[in-house]
Amino acid sequence: MKSLKQTFFIGMLVSSMFSCNQENDNTTTPEDDDVERDIVTAELTNQLSNQVFVDLNAGTTTTVEVNAWELAFDQDGVIKSNTGKKVALAFPVESDFEAINEESATGLQYLYDDETGDLSSTAWNGNDFELNTPYILDLGINGLGKALGFKKFIISENSSSQAVLKYADLNGDNEQTVTVEKTAGFVYFSMIDNTINDIEPANWDLVVTPVTVRTGAPCFTMGDAAIPGVNCDIMRLSASVIINQNGNVTGAISSNYPDLEPNDDPAEQINLLTIEDSNFEEVDANNVADHEFTTQGDVIGKEWFHIQKPHSSGVYKVYSHITFLVNDEEGNHYKLRFLTYSKDGQNGYPTFEYQLIK
Known part of the structure; x- marks a missing residue:
């Protein structure tokens, strides 16, 4: 377990954070300005072997092995x-x-x-x-x-x-x-x-974690033809972000393109959007309360990225145009957006920037 605080000015980001192969990850780079932001890289690893708890207020992360419980x-x-x-x-x-x-x-x-x-x-x-x-x-x-x-x-x-x-x-x-x-x-x-x-820290707002998702039909719909894990109930791991429901944390989504759904076709409009299409800068103290906050665990979930065709290539589009909002248990509002899912050409390293809304 480790606890780290990473506070950067955007103009001083470590260049290695964005050194991964652009063909294997839709890395995006924030604007170069003098606004203080925090950058978090959740090192799930390419085997999705870790989960990372994040305390936005303290600026700390706690990384634990998934296999520990x-x-x-x-x-x-x-x-x-x-x-x-x-x-x-x-x-x-x-x-x-x-x-x-x-x-x-x-x-x-x-x-x-x-x-x-x-x-x-x-x-x-x-x-x-x-x-x-x-x-x-x-x-x-x-x-x-x-x-x-x-x-x-x-x-x-x-x-x-x-x-x-x-x-x-x-x-x-x-x-x-x-x-x-x-x-x-x-x-x-x-x-x-x-x-x-000892897994969960005393204070945290969200956890970046692997989750099990079903691909294919549920076995109960196939009757005697069902072969669990072969032709039905096929389960795989995916990265997700879950907010702390026990800590009364709430979240919301904000986007200039709310009607666009995640899609695996690289030619679809949502997959052509970049960080330049984000409303991140426009979300502030004057309008944050206009958003619909929820305790739904996966309000961030897997909405921030999507695998692209062909799936075998392992290429993910990171939806940096989406702004996520988090209200922690102290009543602080934060905005965040994801920048990349990979590091050094390896998937499993979600990186996001976040900022306190004052």
């Missing part, structure tokens, strides 16, 4: 699964914890936290999972994309003060019972390491 618990009863490494939950056929075995994990529909970051739509909270009932947890993948296997588990308590869970390997080995004491925000637990890990 599987489940997280808060005082409101929300249970998050780590969508950043494809952690998923499933209902086994067996209703007895001891009866669940290695064959139990096959042929199931695995459920993921919603990519929007909506805390009411996590895999647990949005799919009728219950206390004192055994389930299967897909531990997801490591940084190299290798599957980490499965655990069976029961959560017997999920109160405002603590969560109690029992878990084991599918064959019954390594059984553990753990009490997770809750504090403000989320408390993060790893079944792999049997540890409570």
